[in-house]
Amino acid sequence: MDQIVSQFLLKSLHIILDSRIPSLYPNDRGGYTTSASRAKKSDKWFNLALGDRPTALDNLNFWHRNLKDPMIIDIILVHEGPNSSSVDNLYTSTSTKAMVETVIERWAVHYECPRVTPNMNDSSAHKKIYKKLIVLLRSLYCQMRFLPAYRIFRQLNSSSQMYNFDIIYKVSSFSDPFSRTEEAAMEDYIFSPVEASSGRLCVSVTYRKTLSDFNLVPAASLFPRIITDYVGSPATEPLRSFPSSGKVVEATSFPLREARPPSSSPFQRPHSWTSGFHKGAPFAQVSPPVYHMYRSPSPPSDFYGQRGPYSRSVSQRAISCDDYQLSPPFSPSPSHSYSPSPPSHISGCNTSPHHGRSETSPMNIPHAAAAGNSRYSSPNLSDPNRQHSLPPPSPRNSRLDPSSQDSPSRIRSYRKSESQRSAELHFGVANHYTGHKLLRDGRDDSGRFSGLLSSSGSPRIGFSRSSSRLSLQDDSDDCEFSCPFDVDDVDNSASPARNNPDSRRSSEPSFATMGAKSQDAAVGVLVQMLRTAPPLRQDPSCYSSPSLNMELGAGVTTSSGFFLPRKTSDALEELRSFSEMKNLLLSKSGARLSKEED
Amino acid sequence: MNCEVCHLKDLEVEHYEIREVLRCILHTIIFHRALGLVRPKEIDLELFEITYVQCGDLKVEKKIDEKIEQLIGWVEKHPNKKSQICLSFYEVKNKQASWFTNKIERLYWEHWYVNLNVVQQPKTAYARSHSSKDIVDSENALEERSIRRACLETSLREVLFQIIRFVNDKKDHVPPIPNREGAISFPYEITIPSSSDSAFGMDMIKRMLQTGHPTMLS
Numbered sequence: 001m002d003q004i005v006s007q008f009l010l011k012s013l014h015i016i017l018d019s020r021i022p023s024l025y026p027n028d029r030g031g032y033t034t035s036a037s038r039a040k041k042s043d044k045w046f047n048l049a050l051g052d053r054p055t056a057l058d059n060l061n062f063w064h065r066n067l068k069d070p071m072i073i074d075i076i077l078v079h080e081g082p083n084s085s086s087v088d089n090l091y092t093s094t095s096t097k098a099m100v101e102t103v104i105e106r107w108a109v110h111y112e113c114p115r116v117t118p119n120m121n122d123s124s125a126h127k128k129i130y131k132k133l134i135v136l137l138r139s140l141y142c143q144m145r146f147l148p149a150y151r152i153f154r155q156l157n158s159s160s161q162m163y164n165f166d167i168i169y170k171v172s173s174f175s176d177p178f179s180r181t182e183e184a185a186m187e188d189y190i191f192s193p194v195e196a197s198s199g200r201l202c203v204s205v206t207y208r209k210t211l212s213d214f215n216l217v218p219a220a221s222l223f224p225r226i227i228t229d230y231v232g233s234p235a236t237e238p239l240r241s242f243p244s245s246g247k248v249v250e251a252t253s254f255p256l257r258e259a260r261p262p263s264s265s266p267f268q269r270p271h272s273w274t275s276g277f278h279k280g281a282p283f284a285q286v287s288p289p290v291y292h293m294y295r296s297p298s299p300p301s302d303f304y305g306q307r308g309p310y311s312r313s314v315s316q317r318a319i320s321c322d323d324y325q326l327s328p329p330f331s332p333s334p335s336h337s338y339s340p341s342p343p344s345h346i347s348g349c350n351t352s353p354h355h356g357r358s359e360t361s362p363m364n365i366p367h368a369a370a371a372g373n374s375r376y377s378s379p380n381l382s383d384p385n386r387q388h389s390l391p392p393p394s395p396r397n398s399r400l401d402p403s404s405q406d407s408p409s410r411i412r413s414y415r416k417s418e419s420q421r422s423a424e425l426h427f428g429v430a431n432h433y434t435g436h437k438l439l440r441d442g443r444d445d446s447g448r449f450s451g452l453l454s455s456s457g458s459p460r461i462g463f464s465r466s467s468s469r470l471s472l473q474d475d476s477d478d479c480e481f482s483c484p485f486d487v488d489d490v491d492n493s494a495s496p497a498r499n500n501p502d503s504r505r506s507s508e509p510s511f512a513t514m515g516a517k518s519q520d521a522a523v524g525v526l527v528q529m530l531r532t533a534p535p536l537r538q539d540p541s542c543y544s545s546p547s548l549n550m551e552l553g554a555g556v557t558t559s560s561g562f563f564l565p566r567k568t569s570d571a572l573e574e575l576r577s578f579s580e581m582k583n584l585l586l587s588k589s590g591a592r593l594s595k596e597e598d
Numbered sequence: 599m600n601c602e603v604c605h606l607k608d609l610e611v612e613h614y615e616i617r618e619v620l621r622c623i624l625h626t627i628i629f630h631r632a633l634g635l636v637r638p639k640e641i642d643l644e645l646f647e648i649t650y651v652q653c654g655d656l657k658v659e660k661k662i663d664e665k666i667e668q669l670i671g672w673v674e675k676h677p678n679k680k681s682q683i684c685l686s687f688y689e690v691k692n693k694q695a696s697w698f699t700n701k702i703e704r705l706y707w708e709h710w711y712v713n714l715n716v717v718q719q720p721k722t723a724y725a726r727s728h729s730s731k732d733i734v735d736s737e738n739a740l741e742e743r744s745i746r747r748a749c750l751e752t753s754l755r756e757v758l759f760q761i762i763r764f765v766n767d768k769k770d771h772v773p774p775i776p777n778r779e780g781a782i783s784f785p786y787e788i789t790i791p792s793s794s795d796s797a798f799g800m801d802m803i804k805r806m807l808q809t810g811h812p813t814m815l816s
Contacts, residue, residue, distance in 0.1 A: 047634055142626060
């Protein structure tokens with residue numbers, strides 16, 4: 001009976017998350033429905049084959065030790081607060097918009113077992129109970145599609161558009177009751193409980209009758225965001241995982257970030273696609289306690305990273321713009337989820353608890369870049385030591401398409417980040433990098449672990465997961481280092497915090513000194529760098545890639561403007577680095593050829 | 599085992615809406631009764647913002663479509679009449695030969711009645727409207743149609759909720775799942791009770807024979 005109950009819990013969680021959380025799966029799951037014969041054994045429970053279970057479910061057994069605890073699943077809508085307007089979106093930095101989390105559905109699955117009875121192995125009774133649970137799960141599956149939240153889930157799931165909202169979830173064995181106003185807007189539905197000899201299984205839901213109160217619109221009209229520290233595309237590395245960021249989120253309150261977790265390390269870059277060697281032991285240390293704690297950050301209001309098939313693994317990153325700017329890596333602030341109030345030059349960086357992104361105007365590129373960072377950290381720590389190999393540029397370019405990031409700087413920084421990533425990968429630029437990481441990770445860790453800390457003291461155990469759609473942000477958030485060829489000089493005019501041009505410059509000669517992990521990757525990187533080097537190619541065609549054409553339309557005229565302030569000396573330096581790289585590659589290919597001949 | 603009957607709420611539909619509405623309802627019911635291994639298939643209705651779930655069995659889909667076509671044919675022949683479609687689940691019992699019939703007995707344990715009122719929308723002269731009055735009329739008609747459509751969507755949702763409630767409230771009468779391959783665990787049939795002219799009497803007698811008089815059951 002216990003096995004039936006635990007499988008029932010898993011199955012119901014699977015059904016619920018499957019129908020509500022858009023980015024639960026890294027890949028398109030459309031294919032599974034056609035392969036009738038390949039159902040896994042675990043999927044056949046209750047005769048309802050749903051496909052692969054999300055990784056979160058594998059954790060369920062870990063945290064839900066006591067079957068008698070209720071499993072409360074909150075489906076939370078992250079949306080713009082009431083003080084935002086679409087006009088603001090267009091003209092001002094959107095940092096003033098608060099992202100609000102509202103519980104739109106609360107599912108409760110509970111095995112009510114008032115008395116301890118000996119485990120009766122009455123198989124016929126078990127069969128009857130099993131049959132009834134099958135029927136119950138069928139109707140749960142249907143009901144998921146009849147409730148109002150399903151429509152917005154479908155909206156988010158359609159990959160053609162970006163929206164100004166997101167759906168995240170939180171699973172716990174405890175939930176704060178709703179406020180009166182919330183309750184007034186909600187309705188209950190209780191499925192008939194299934195009686196068992198030792199208790200009964202109950203499923204119920206409290207759901208919002210209507211979601212039309214929320215301003216849930218496509219984000220197409222929003223201003224492009226600039227990611228100056230864009231690192232790369234998660235599409236190219238679906239296996240990459242990030243440590244999770246943990247926070248137990250209540251519907252109406254925000255946890256305090258009390259202390260920095262001891263296991264955070266300056267070498268952790270939980271939210272970035274950086275080179276594999278950075279993700280070493282520190283991640284391993286971090287992963288066990290953090291794995292079950294997930295922060296549920298809200299997406300930036302005006303930047304919605306692409307919710308790609310891989311977004312699940314990379315979407316959970318906790319980075320805020322303030323990490324980038326502020327020297328103290330973590331500044332506890334009860335009212336802000338991740339960051340204290342930003343300094344004045346980050347004019348747009350808002351103080352909303354869920355809005356760590358800098359929402360400054362496009363001029364302030366580094367801030368915006370930091371703002372472009374995803375604030376979600378992936379819960380998937382399955383392989384912290386994964387090797388990093390650069391993908392070919394084109395898949396990453398194509399990932400840009402659905403993104404709302406339209407600025408040329410972003411495009412550049414995207415490419416920069418790719419190159420930078422390769423630089424990091426191949427050449428191990430560390431000093432400034434880790435310095436920035438410290439800032440960033442501090443923030444992230446604090447965000448990630450506060451949930452752990454706060455929850456450890458409380459009787460409730462829970463974890464929440466963000467279904468971020470900010471996969472591109474994952475790439476962007478750690479690109480503090482730009483390609484050596486990027487136009488930081490231009491962008492720096494308004495960004496005093498961009499303090500790593502020197503590091504970048506210093507990284508250039510290092511190309512020649514360290515070996516590439518893979519020849520092909522190095523070649524790809526070189527090609528990328530050559531293509532994106534602004535001073536060498538003064539025409540906008542350097543950004544011409546089929547998927548970026550539409551974004552270039554707006555950016556072309558301004559991109560040349562970014563080129564102007566570059567000096568000849570910079571160009572010469574870059575040329576020098578090009579030739580160094582070329583020599584390096586030639587020498588390596590020569591070495592390889594000779595190796596192959598051996 | 600008792601036989602549970604569920605009369606679903608009446609729905610007022612236009613001719614072109616019959617197919618979608620019936621598919622939605624019938625598939626939802628069958629999904630709850632196809633207790634074999636299923637891979638649920640979600641279908642979005644085109645006319646309404648409703649997504650329903652099919653059990654994924656192609657034979658079921660085909661059978662449902664056939665019956666729907668039958669009903670549509672009947673509706674065309676009998677305009678402005680209430681139509682009904684009945685989905686029944688039964689068990690097959692090998693009854694001993696009795697003096698009524700040698701047939702294999704069908705023991706019905708569930709009947710679902712879907713009630714439709716097919717309304718004929720008055721044809722508005724869209725193409726031939728010359729006067730402003732005609733235009734206003736056609737606009738009104740469109741508005742009425744959309745209002746009616748919205749009401750139908752709400753009613754359809756209520757019917758689907760009704761199905762879920764019924765399925766959840768009454769589980770005891772469901773027979774044990776036989777060891778069969780495929781999604782469909784229980785045999786079913788879809789009938790159009792109003793299609794036969796002498797329907798009522800014959801149906802009653804048939805049912806009596808099939809389910810058997812209590813004194814005849816061994």
